[in-house]
Amino acid sequence: MKAYKEMTKEELEKEVVALKAQYKKYQEMDLHLNMARGKPCKEQLDLSMGMMDVLNSNEDLTCEDGTDCRNYGVLTGIEEAKVLIGDMMENNPDNIIIFGNSSLNVMYDTIARAYTHGIMGNTPWCKLDKVKWLCPVPGYDRHFGITEHFGMEMIPIPMNENGPDMDLVEKYVSEDPAVKGIWCVPKYSNPTGISYSDEVVCKFARLKPAAADFRIFWDNAYGIHHLYEDADRQDYLVEILAECKKAGNPDMVYKFASTSKITFPGSGIAAIATSLNNLEDITKTMTHQTIGHDKVNQLRHVRFFGDIHGMTEHMKKHAEIIRPKFEAVEEIFDTELSGLGIAKWTIPNGGYFISFDALDGCAKKIVEKAKKAGVLMTDAGATWPYHNDPKDSNIRVAPTYPPLEDLKTAATLFALCVKLVSAKKILEEMQ
Amino acid sequence: MKAYKEMTKEELEKEVVALKAQYKKYQEMDLHLNMARGKPCKEQLDLSMGMMDVLNSNEDLTCEDGTDCRNYGVLTGIEEAKVLIGDMMENNPDNIIIFGNSSLNVMYDTIARAYTHGIMGNTPWCKLDKVKWLCPVPGYDRHFGITEHFGMEMIPIPMNENGPDMDLVEKYVSEDPAVKGIWCVPKYSNPTGISYSDEVVCKFARLKPAAADFRIFWDNAYGIHHLYEDADRQDYLVEILAECKKAGNPDMVYKFASTSKITFPGSGIAAIATSLNNLEDITKTMTHQTIGHDKVNQLRHVRFFGDIHGMTEHMKKHAEIIRPKFEAVEEIFDTELSGLGIAKWTIPNGGYFISFDALDGCAKKIVEKAKKAGVLMTDAGATWPYHNDPKDSNIRVAPTYPPLEDLKTAATLFALCVKLVSAKKILEEMQ
Numbered sequence: 001m002k003a004y005k006e007m008t009k010e011e012l013e014k015e016v017v018a019l020k021a022q023y024k025k026y027q028e029m030d031l032h033l034n035m036a037r038g039k040p041c042k043e044q045l046d047l048s049m050g051m052m053d054v055l056n057s058n059e060d061l062t063c064e065d066g067t068d069c070r071n072y073g074v075l076t077g078i079e080e081a082k083v084l085i086g087d088m089m090e091n092n093p094d095n096i097i098i099f100g101n102s103s104l105n106v107m108y109d110t111i112a113r114a115y116t117h118g119i120m121g122n123t124p125w126c127k128l129d130k131v132k133w134l135c136p137v138p139g140y141d142r143h144f145g146i147t148e149h150f151g152m153e154m155i156p157i158p159m160n161e162n163g164p165d166m167d168l169v170e171k172y173v174s175e176d177p178a179v180k181g182i183w184c185v186p187k188y189s190n191p192t193g194i195s196y197s198d199e200v201v202c203k204f205a206r207l208k209p210a211a212a213d214f215r216i217f218w219d220n221a222y223g224i225h226h227l228y229e230d231a232d233r234q235d236y237l238v239e240i241l242a243e244c245k246k247a248g249n250p251d252m253v254y255k256f257a258s259t260s261k262i263t264f265p266g267s268g269i270a271a272i273a274t275s276l277n278n279l280e281d282i283t284k285t286m287t288h289q290t291i292g293h294d295k296v297n298q299l300r301h302v303r304f305f306g307d308i309h310g311m312t313e314h315m316k317k318h319a320e321i322i323r324p325k326f327e328a329v330e331e332i333f334d335t336e337l338s339g340l341g342i343a344k345w346t347i348p349n350g351g352y353f354i355s356f357d358a359l360d361g362c363a364k365k366i367v368e369k370a371k372k373a374g375v376l377m378t379d380a381g382a383t384w385p386y387h388n389d390p391k392d393s394n395i396r397v398a399p400t401y402p403p404l405e406d407l408k409t410a411a412t413l414f415a416l417c418v419k420l421v422s423a424k425k426i427l428e429e430m431q
Numbered sequence: 432m433k434a435y436k437e438m439t440k441e442e443l444e445k446e447v448v449a450l451k452a453q454y455k456k457y458q459e460m461d462l463h464l465n466m467a468r469g470k471p472c473k474e475q476l477d478l479s480m481g482m483m484d485v486l487n488s489n490e491d492l493t494c495e496d497g498t499d500c501r502n503y504g505v506l507t508g509i510e511e512a513k514v515l516i517g518d519m520m521e522n523n524p525d526n527i528i529i530f531g532n533s534s535l536n537v538m539y540d541t542i543a544r545a546y547t548h549g550i551m552g553n554t555p556w557c558k559l560d561k562v563k564w565l566c567p568v569p570g571y572d573r574h575f576g577i578t579e580h581f582g583m584e585m586i587p588i589p590m591n592e593n594g595p596d597m598d599l600v601e602k603y604v605s606e607d608p609a610v611k612g613i614w615c616v617p618k619y620s621n622p623t624g625i626s627y628s629d630e631v632v633c634k635f636a637r638l639k640p641a642a643a644d645f646r647i648f649w650d651n652a653y654g655i656h657h658l659y660e661d662a663d664r665q666d667y668l669v670e671i672l673a674e675c676k677k678a679g680n681p682d683m684v685y686k687f688a689s690t691s692k693i694t695f696p697g698s699g700i701a702a703i704a705t706s707l708n709n710l711e712d713i714t715k716t717m718t719h720q721t722i723g724h725d726k727v728n729q730l731r732h733v734r735f736f737g738d739i740h741g742m743t744e745h746m747k748k749h750a751e752i753i754r755p756k757f758e759a760v761e762e763i764f765d766t767e768l769s770g771l772g773i774a775k776w777t778i779p780n781g782g783y784f785i786s787f788d789a790l791d792g793c794a795k796k797i798v799e800k801a802k803k804a805g806v807l808m809t810d811a812g813a814t815w816p817y818h819n820d821p822k823d824s825n826i827r828v829a830p831t832y833p834p835l836e837d838l839k840t841a842a843t844l845f846a847l848c849v850k851l852v853s854a855k856k857i858l859e860e861m862q
Contacts, residue, residue: 071695074697112543116543290539294698294728296698297725
């Protein structure tokens with residue numbers, strides 16, 4: 001089929017009639033499908049059920065150093081969990097704090113702490129007139145939700161296939177002391193699926209911030225979440241803490257990770273990796289906030305995986321379940337949309353998302369149309385600060401949760417909505 | 432033996448010589464005993480090991496409403512956990528949010544939220560010149576640690592056998608709009624062990640705060656933690672949410688509780704109970720902070736206890752283990768110290784502490800002397816804001832953690848230190 005923009009008005013009108021008829025059939029199917037959130041599916045959760053068996057009443061819940069995990073204490077996490085998560089994050093266990101079940105909560109708390117008490121002796125952000133934050137777009141809605149909640153001025157930074165536009169990042173960070181942070185999902189990015197190039201990571205490490213309390217919020221949520229086993233289809237990310245240290249910026253980054261998409265999203269363990277100076281600063285507040293996080297769950301994770309090799313083997317099983325889902329969506333998009341000149345989408349090597357770009361001004365209408373036929377997508381605009389995608393073109397596609405057959409139906413319907421909305425839009429422009 | 436103050440100088444000097452000889456013997460024993468923290472002992476933790484078995488790989492981790500506890504979602508906690516904890520807290524499940532493993536963390540977050548975003552539309556506390564906080568004394572050091580960390584001016588309020596001095600509370604709360612909160616451990620109080628009388632609770636409910644965002648922080652940490660089964664040795668506390676509602680102050684109280692001293696201190700579940708207005712206010716921030724707390728652990732608690740009756744039966748087993756410890760300490764204090772006119776202590780019906788009052792100016796020296804002989808007590812002063820006990824008399828005694836025989840040794844040594852320091856002090860005053 002030829003590109004929509006190359007069609008005559010008559011050809012396009014005929015296409016719209018045909019698409020409307022197809023859409024009507026879907027509406028009659030009374031679908032209830034969800035491609036909105038990056039949630040693991042049931043089969044993925046089942047992979048970790050063995051974790052429910054490793055700690056039972058016959059087991060000793062004592063750490064290697066003699067700590068009884070059931071009792072109070074151990075503010076920053078048990079040592080064996082730091083080793084496991086250290087290997088997962090590619091950081092020294094001494095640079096790690098293990099938290100509760102949510103890395104989002106750790107990020108929120110990190111900003112809240114800077115807001116109430118300041119970072120390493122700097123003025124608390126609540127005492128400043130203005131705090132600005134860099135937001136690579138498209139990005140993760142819950143990141144933007146936190147910085148919006150704290151009233152920060154969010155500045156969109158365009159993403160390309162290598163990461164954020166570093167010229168722009170360098171300019172803002174070096175010139176404006178009100179710029180205090182940037183959100184990054186550096187590997188298998190949410191939602192574009194790309195990983196930051198070596199050059200981009202090195203440029204991050206070598207930033208010269210105007211603000212002493214500027215921090216990179218490095219949310220490495222998908223660090224070991226490959227879709228493929230072949231080395232040439234696995235992305236590699238330069239380790240940012242080491243680079244920052246080399247560049248003389250040892251304290252410039254907070255790195256976050258969790259097991260949410262490794263074991264159970266609601267019941268995993270989250271962690272921060274950062275410099276010893278930052279750790280000391282964090283624990284000054286943490287010591288008032290809690291006596292310690294859930295050590296039994298930390299031990300449960302350690303006993304289940306044994307070591308990082310156990311964890312990477314476990315990740316292969318996740319990949320086996322979700323790879324066919326990504327490929328199905330990609331194949332349907334290719335079949336239904338290639339050559340029409342109305343859409344672009346990413347083909348990631350890992351992570352949880354495909355980023356979809358429709359014609360300008362079409363994203364909201366596409367998501368609405370899909371919803372009316374029973375397929376829920378992430379809200380259009382969600383990938384931008386303030387839910388405001390100025391081009392109204394980006395849509396995040398989350399293929400992991402629905403069963404494969406449902407997913408195929410949902411992706412086909414979605415592609416149909418893309419065609420229908422795009423064809424109508426082009427027709428309008430012809431008027 | 433007669434009271435020290437009634438002894439002649441010679442008698443007292445002789446007593447000091449004898450006490451010093453005894454003390455030396457203890458020093459030679461190379462003791463390492465700990466009566467510092469309110470930690471359950473190993474036997475208490477063993478009571479909950481069955482909780483490690485109720486969720487295994489053969490079990491369905493699905494809630495009654497179909498929620499898969501392993502996955503993301505359910506911000507405020509699963510319904511069956513709200514029912515169980517609602518029964519524990521004597522509140523409607525609809526008034527409850529279930530959090531992670533630490534009620535201290537919930538209290539910290541509640542203050543942090545008021546500080547950063549304000550309570551129900553009121554000015555965020557970080558924007559105020561001064562925030563004042565009422566601190567019943569002696570009280571819980573970790574409470575005071577939070578309010579000190581946020582720079583609040585802490586005002587000590589004397590405790591008596593019925594609770595805080597309500598005349599003083601009423602005066603501060605009604606006259607000063609900078610007074611934003613008060614810490615309360617209303618039942619089996621930390622450390623005095625007393626429970627607030629009906630009249631005190633009703634006076635709390637009927638406060639007329641000058642500040643619209645004044646809140647009572649009602650930390651009912653020991654709500655079902657009786658030491659005795661006899662009804663006449665169990666304290667009863669009037670339910671504060673209901674009283675506040677009746678008094679036209681429905682939003683004035685945040686009530687906190689956890690299972691930390693019911694199951695595992697590090698791996699329990701914590702909760703808040705409050706009005707629907709407050710809940711709505713809290714969830715506005717929570718929705719940015721986390722996708723939800725650990726539902727698997729919530730389900731684990733529900734499946735282990737079944738219902739509140741299961742939980743109260745479980746608490747009887749705790750009492751059987753720790754009651755002899757409290758009684759041993761009380762008996763030793765009685766034998767060693769009664770009639771000497773140098774000490775008073777509480778005899779609680781529940782909770783985790785005995786509050787000990789030495790002669791003025793003796794607490795620090797007693798704790799130091801005990802430490803030098805290998806017995807660690809809570810730091811003298813810890814029960815006061817800023818660690819500043821103006822009389823230097825109060826010491827918190829925590830009998831639960833050490834094995835009974837160790838505890839007896841520790842209590843006897845402690846009593847010896849009390850006698851030695853007191854005798855010397857009285858002698859000095861005779862000079």
